[in-house]
Amino acid sequence: MRAMPADPPCPCGLPARLSACCGRWHAGPLHLQAPDAAALMRSRYSAFVLRLADYLLATWHPRTRPPALDFEPGQRWLGLQVLAHQMQDADRATVAFVARSKLAGRAQVLAETSRFVREDGRWLYLDGTIQP
Template sequence: MPPMPPLSPSQACPCGRSSPSGKPLGFTSCCDCFLDHFETTPAPDAESLMRSRYTGFVLERADYLLATWQTSHRPSAIEFDPGVKWLGLELRHHRLLDATHAEVEFVARQKSPGNPAVRLHERSRFVREASRWYYVDGDAL
């Protein structure tokens, strides 16, 4: 299945990040640089990587999701469920454990056709390798 069409530059970023004044950041000012320029623009911290990975799921960007998954835990492929609508991301906690390890707790909401909306609550683990953050795995909460 091909990825979802790109967001318009003025659209709010799916990850929900806001400016210091509380205004939602536009996609091009937020996750777009990480998704479209992965090789040259890595996410600066685990929280930004978590947000950009959520956006990767919204846009069905398997290439980005696989590239940002730590190799020892990376699946061989990602398949998206047809018709899933992502409804929002709430970051509950971001904790830097040391210079190369971090955790991010989040709740993501999604709805599949014909089913009620569900909440995915996870504490994710991240590792920094060669100046780049990667998603390792997570525990459902």
């Protein structure tokens, strides 16, 4: 098995190392938050890749947050494409994306338009609509 580099490329697909990209939001103190909904979306995708349940739950709006997360055993995330980021107003935004994965040898595609809200200066994932 190949060892993972100390600071691998960020899973979100931007041309940066994890520590300089989504990793800073994963490991940062509460005052260091993703600056917009698109950055939060990318950091949440990276958290799914890295199986960071605590981060995912902490960035999920309390009104829609599940009590716990279960990751699909053997699921391998292959890439993220952010299609659109739209501000609805100063504290609401949507992000449309496509995420690709593989599970049990089968390719899977998740296309979603996610809704985000900013409360007390923090962006939170509210919910999403799966696209066909």
